[in-house]
Amino acid sequence: MTKEKPSLTADKTPSIYPAKTKMQVTLIFFVIIGIYLFSMYWTQREMVGGIGGALGNMYVVIEKFFPPNFAVLPAIWEPMAQTIQMAILATTVSAILTVPLALLSAQNVTTFKPLYYLTRTFLNILRTIPDLVLAVLFVGLFGIGLFPGILALIVFSLGILAKLISETIESVDMNPMEAMRASGGNTLQVIWYALVPQVAPQFASLVLYVFEINIRASVVLGLVGAGGIGLILNQQLGFYNYPNAMAIIILIFVVVIVIEFISNKIREALL
């Protein structure tokens, strides 16, 4: 709202937003607050014994988890490495597959509308499938192991990556592309000379970002049988071997933090 100075025209000073917009925003605000209050009340009622009971339960579980048994570390290095390899492999493959898909779903490159809409729709559908569902699906198809996990990650990250990169492509400066076209370059040359230099840093940064997501996702996918450290964690939890599970969780935590730190530094340097 505007602060009005006392003056003769004070009552004529317009506010920044029209009255109608203000009304709408206020209404939306109260509706959202209402939803919050309702869901708070609802979850309280559904939870056995409410917050108090949950805290007690948590204490019991935490006691079982500590102290973590770090003696298992040498044995879990390999599945941990597998998880990372899964993420690397999946990210690499999806980064490659993204290129044509991102180009086809960028409006400024794909001027042939039907093709553009087709790719867009395909990617939208891809993104609506949760990664866990993909993993369960592929594990069902190919059995327990790394391969279904990698497939799930590829499909999952392809949806995100192609979308983000096609948006980057749509925001590039079109002028140099016109210049290349005007000098007789063919489509491939125009893309390579005028588009690629403009999106390459963003591309690398987004691929690293998706790699970070994939590291975390690949742990979770392991829980449903898609190989790697997640699978081992699930087994240990199944055997009620909580100190072992805790050691695994701490290892995952440290590895994820280290990888994110490195990847963030690289991305900063890129942009």
Next chain:
Amino acid sequence: MIEFKDVSLVYPNGTQGLKNINVKINDGEFVVIVGLSGAGKSTFIRSINRLVTPTSGSLLIDNEDILSYHGKNLRKLRTKTGMIFQNYNLVKRSNVLKNVLAGRLGHTGTLRSILNLYKKEDIGLAYESLKRVNIEEKLYNRADELSGGQQQRVSIARVLTQQPNYILADEPVASLDPPTSHQVMTYLKKINKEDNITTIVNLHFIDMAMEYADRIIGMRAGEVVFDGPVSEVSEQTFEEIYGRSIREDDLRGGANKS
């Protein structure tokens, strides 16, 4: 030789960009197109390298109608016609040499150009072109590190590297200050004379048109309303083309003294 025969262009939204244009531009001429904003100057120039396509008539370049061209023919036509833009249209993140080499794209195979395997002559040519516009010392600078005038010189070098028969320049000095504008126009004129490259320039500054043109074509509302050698042009001619009296901002000023 470029010959417009009854060329008209209607944009998809119904705007008439060009209306029954009949113009013949001979080899080696330096033609300046003048007209108010929206008169159709860009449409005229962009028809020649088919960045836009006229909807009727025929447009002959070296006695071939280019309006039916597509694919390979079209790219071949474009290698013959170099273009210079108001906003320079360089790839800002690439260095000057790479930008200039892009002028060879139409002459280079796809694989070769993607792998940066330019012929030695091509790289030599790019360097020579940079020298001709006195910017060879910026060879490895990124394009966005250069001033506007320097960027426009790089874009001239790019066109030179293309070795075209025609140069089309769409408001090449509209974003530059007066001294730099004259410098850029002087380079264009020099290239026109030395290499005998037919040059067509859109300008909206009357004094610059008078100083550099051999021939002036005046446009209004998509039509050619004046066409004649610069010697026949007076202030009154411009008032007729513009349909109003001449104002201060129709002049660039800072006439080239050198």
